[in-house]
Amino acid sequence: MTSSFTDIIKGDVITVDHPEYISSLARWAKNAERKARVVVFVKDADDVSRSIIYAKENNLQIAIRGGGHNAAGASSAEDGLVIDLSRYLQGVRVDAKEKLAYVGGGALWKHVDAEAIKYGLATVGGKVNHLPPVKTGVGGLTVGGGHGYLSDRHGLTIDNLKQVTIVTASGATLTANESENEDLFWAVRGGGSNFGVVTEFVFQLHPQRATVFAGAILFPVQKAKELVEATTKWLENIKADESMTQVYAVDASGKLLIAAFVFFNGSEEEGRMKFKSLYDIGPAVDLAKEIPYEELNGLMGTELDHGKSYYLSGLSQKKPCYEATVELIQKLSESSKTGLRPAVGFEYMSQAKVNSVPVSATAFRRQLAYNILCNIQWDGEGPDRTDEARLLAREMTEIILRGQGTLSEAEKQGYTNYGHDLSLPTSLSIAPHLDHQGPSSKVERAFTTNYPRLQQIKKKYDPDVIFNKWYPIEPAA
Numbered sequence: 001m002t003s004s005f006t007d008i009i010k011g012d013v014i015t016v017d018h019p020e021y022i023s024s025l026a027r028w029a030k031n032a033e034r035k036a037r038v039v040v041f042v043k044d045a046d047d048v049s050r051s052i053i054y055a056k057e058n059n060l061q062i063a064i065r066g067g068g069h070n071a072a073g074a075s076s077a078e079d080g081l082v083i084d085l086s087r088y089l090q091g092v093r094v095d096a097k098e099k100l101a102y103v104g105g106g107a108l109w110k111h112v113d114a115e116a117i118k119y120g121l122a123t124v125g126g127k128v129n130h131l132p133p134v135k136t137g138v139g140g141l142t143v144g145g146g147h148g149y150l151s152d153r154h155g156l157t158i159d160n161l162k163q164v165t166i167v168t169a170s171g172a173t174l175t176a177n178e179s180e181n182e183d184l185f186w187a188v189r190g191g192g193s194n195f196g197v198v199t200e201f202v203f204q205l206h207p208q209r210a211t212v213f214a215g216a217i218l219f220p221v222q223k224a225k226e227l228v229e230a231t232t233k234w235l236e237n238i239k240a241d242e243s244m245t246q247v248y249a250v251d252a253s254g255k256l257l258i259a260a261f262v263f264f265n266g267s268e269e270e271g272r273m274k275f276k277s278l279y280d281i282g283p284a285v286d287l288a289k290e291i292p293y294e295e296l297n298g299l300m301g302t303e304l305d306h307g308k309s310y311y312l313s314g315l316s317q318k319k320p321c322y323e324a325t326v327e328l329i330q331k332l333s334e335s336s337k338t339g340l341r342p343a344v345g346f347e348y349m350s351q352a353k354v355n356s357v358p359v360s361a362t363a364f365r366r367q368l369a370y371n372i373l374c375n376i377q378w379d380g381e382g383p384d385r386t387d388e389a390r391l392l393a394r395e396m397t398e399i400i401l402r403g404q405g406t407l408s409e410a411e412k413q414g415y416t417n418y419g420h421d422l423s424l425p426t427s428l429s430i431a432p433h434l435d436h437q438g439p440s441s442k443v444e445r446a447f448t449t450n451y452p453r454l455q456q457i458k459k460k461y462d463p464d465v466i467f468n469k470w471y472p473i474e475p476a477a
């Protein structure tokens with residue numbers, strides 16, 4: 001490390017001999033950690049720009065770290081340079097008059113929710129907060145599309161994004177919005193970390209009531225049939241402001257659990273009416289109640305500890321299916337005996353608002369149906385079990401899709417931010433994904449009809465593919 005680089009960086013430069021080196025590599029998923037050559041806790045856009053130039057001069061792969069929640073290692077770089085926004089660029093400022101939030105590129109959703117609601121406002125964040133040292137960042141979730149409890153009313157996170165400040169591969173700091181650098185603004189809304197480092201996001205805020213009805217309702221596995229039937233019926237008339245995430249999981253003792261995390265953006269009395277068909281089944285435990293809005297995103301994921309290893313896989317579902325659910329329950333129980341802890345979350349909410357935006361309006365390939373997340377956990381200190389977890393995720397996917405009739409390729413796709421195998425090239429000088437039809441076509445599938453335009457924009461802003469950690473786009477010829 002040259003002293004000239006450390007001298008020009010206002011933030012902190014961490015290398016292997018630094019006391020903070022190990023902690024600077026920590027990620028939510030143990031298997032997402034990589035031994036970087038240098039971690040730069042940047043203070044501002046100039047630090048980002050200098051870090052990019054340094055990495056290019058020294059042929060170091062670049063990773064950008066927002067919250068560090070990505071389980072595939074997209075925010076880590078083996079022997080590379082990590083631009084870490086989480087220490088100094090995590091501020092949130094609300095302009096209540098204009099209903100806008102100015103949010104640092106390394107901020108956490110928890111802080112956005114807490115700050116905005118002070119003014120009776122909110123925007124669309126994710127559904128799992130995870131606090132330090134386990135953090136869900138604004139950065140990765142937003143550039144990957146972003147959906148959450150308020151999506152049925154306000155769309156995706158990117159539909160509420162008004163502007164970004166972004167440092168591109170040349171080291172230039174640009175403002176991108178609907179009238180300035182529009183191509184870049186289009187690409188960054190769903191194109192992930194392919195186009196640069198976002199140092200500030202500006203989000204539209206919406207009036208939000210102070211309390212909401214939410215929480216887990218637990219059902220014994222014997223009630224699965226009634227639950228599927230009630231859910232199917234409820235989905236027929238689903239509207240904005242009411243949603244449910246059903247989680248099928250195996251706990252540490254090997255017991256299968258079914259939890260329906262219900263949400264109604266209103267009072268407890270109305271909420272209980274909305275979910276009457278579920279209550280009529282007779283849940284084993286009812287933890288749902290009226291809670292302060294800012295606690296909503298902390299309800300789920302509490303058992304997904306920091307420091308474990310994880311494999312994530314996303315897919316879509318058009319309708320619940322009992323036969324598939326029975327098979328899934330069996331598969332979950334069997335596989336838990338192997339030491340893997342799988343869980344499947346079915347995210348049921350009205351998709352009307354999200355899909356009212358044309359696919360071509362942003363880079364994001366909109367979900368045509370309900371999101372499903374398969375999440376497989378194992379001991380973070382033990383041997384790597386990625387291959388087994390991948391196989392199990394495939395088996396679970398096949399089971400879930402069996403109940404869906406004939407689906408197009410687009411309909412089978414899951415949310416890009418739920419992907420694990422992102423086809424990451426490991427070296428700057430060779431970008432292996434460009435040489436193989438397989439991985440490249442995987443990237444293409446992630447963006448479907450938007451891919452050719454993304455390739456043009458990649459050519460303009462990152463022709464050498466220095467941002468290559470998350471579905472790396474091949475620049476147009």
Ligand SMILES: Cc1cc2nc3c(=O)[nH]c(=O)nc-3n(C[C@H](O)[C@H](O)[C@H](O)COP(=O)(O)OP(=O)(O)OC[C@H]3O[C@@H](n4cnc5c(N)ncnc54)[C@H](O)[C@@H]3O)c2cc1C
Nearest residue numbers: 064066067068069070105127137139140141146147193198
């Ligand atoms: C249990 C669980 C639940 C989830 N629930 C939801 C959900 O409800 N809704 C949802 O939308 N997603 C959800 N996700 C996925 C979530 O969007 C990703 O985990 C996302 O990566 C988190 O963002 P991060 O900043 O913490 O990621 P990081 O690990 O820091 O980064 C991930 C990717 O984003 C890039 N990135 C991060 N910050 C920036 C930035 N400022 N500028 C440019 N690129 C950046 C990184 O380079 C990397 O490629 C969930 C994930 C898990 C594991």
